[in-house]
Amino acid sequence: MKFFQSSRSHSVADSIFKGLAFISAAIIFLIMVGIFIQLIHSSRLSIHKFGLGFLISEHWNPVTQEFGAASSIYGTLVSTAIALILALPLSLAISLFLVDLAPPSVSKYVGYAIELLAAIPSIIYGMWGLFIFAPFMSDHVQPILQQYLGFIPLFKGPPMGIGMLTSGIILALMILPFTTAMMRDVLKMVPSIVTEAAYGMGSTTWEVTKKVTVPYVITGLVGGAFLGLGRAIGETMAVTFVIGNNHNISASLFEAGNSIASTLANEFTEASEPMYLSALIELGLVLFVITFLIQVGAHFWLKRLSKSSGIK
């Protein structure tokens, strides 16, 4: 780099160009700081009035101007948890199929298909969820669950179709292409010499997978899971359509609930009182902080990965 700098003439145009590039990079950083400041500033009414109680209070009543985020945080975590429980094992299995089992041509085209599906906007999943999948759940899936597992509180309540479980499943489908594509890339990082050595010793595919492939890239898989979590937790439209916008915490997954993002989407434009708006923005702040921490965690985790395996 030193060589470049000494060999070029310092023209004005050069400094302007460098300056513009620097300013652009600085803008990105400032936007990030700006989001933090603005969200805190705009939710000051609510922060001042409710304090930390905002995070643990379940009351959300625009009429009495009482606001608490507990039901939204609960709904966000539960729907995300359902999504991850379903999507992560499924995407690991699919990526194993793509990398280790499928013939190269199949793997190539299914891989393309999955990358394309990752690009489909979330509102499409929302439409399908509301008009097709929710009725399907209430007609076929929920009655069966209730019949056989109805003694568990998770599956009590009327099978309405919309609600926590349906949102979680749709969320799982939404992040599935994303997590699959990521895990596939991670699994591809396993050098074939390592797996071939294991196969050479007479191991079966199951043994190679369990004892060689997965341990080799476990850091990357966890990092991918983190990014999937980040994506699911802030997802708005796919959830808003089917979660039902209900501010009560219920043990049943059949009950309607709400997530932070769905509450924002449903109520923000209807909120006219300053306190109501402020509370909604504070909800956004909570979501921002959660996703920020997840992203920072994923960043450092993956950095550790690239350091340990010598990949830049």
Add this chain to the structure above:
Amino acid sequence: MKLKSQRRRRFADVMLKVTAFLSAVIGLFFLGWILLVVIKQGAAAIDWSFFTKLPAPPGGEGGGLGNAILGTLYMTLLAAVVGVPIGILSGVYLSEYGRESRFGALVRFTINVMMGIPSIIMGLFIYTILVVTMGHFSGYAGGLALALLILPIVARTTEDMLSLVPHSLRESALALGAPRWKVTLGIVFRAAKNGLITGVLLAVARVSGETAPLLFTSLNSPYWPTSMSEPTANLTVTIFNYAMSPYANWQQAAWGASLLIMIAVLSMTILARFILRGKQE
């Protein structure tokens, strides 16, 4: 090591293969189901007036979403005009100037984090700085919220693509006495052209299907977009509003809009992959 019976090992192995295969089938089944439903329901809603007319009243006949199509185009264009140059220049900074610097590392980190921030937060942010100060919802606010989503994607791909350009190319041009900015724009950009276009296309594809950032910024409108400083009609918020309405004709229009958005996003994504692949081979 204890030798397990051959049978059990075989069984575990077959189970793994079957599970992996079934998972792929399940995944593709659901995703195929979604695509087919959107195509079937959407195709029934799309005709010529869908592109040219204003929305029909609830329960009414005919009508279209011409205003929303136009509004989405305007706002996506605004987002690209604002987001792409800043994104590309930041990528240039990271790749050409700030590769080893602390500030570069900080910006790189910010970009990674920003890509994972939910899009609804960007809408909220623009609401607090633009909609509140202007006093009303506007197409400008919508476009800027989308620009915030474009920025990190373009910055990241630009850095990645410029980093792939070999150093010898830069050195040769500099040795001939070309100034740094000319080397970057004329040589490095040209070498990375396909990658840059791909990044921009993917970013634009991503934001053109976004709904959440528009909910509190551009809002929606039943009229033609005459000025970007007013609430502006757009396809995605229209889908949301119409889908939640009890009127059959609106719900059908929402399917039509879904199909349109899906086709637009998928074709941009396919085009982007095509361009990048052409480069690699």
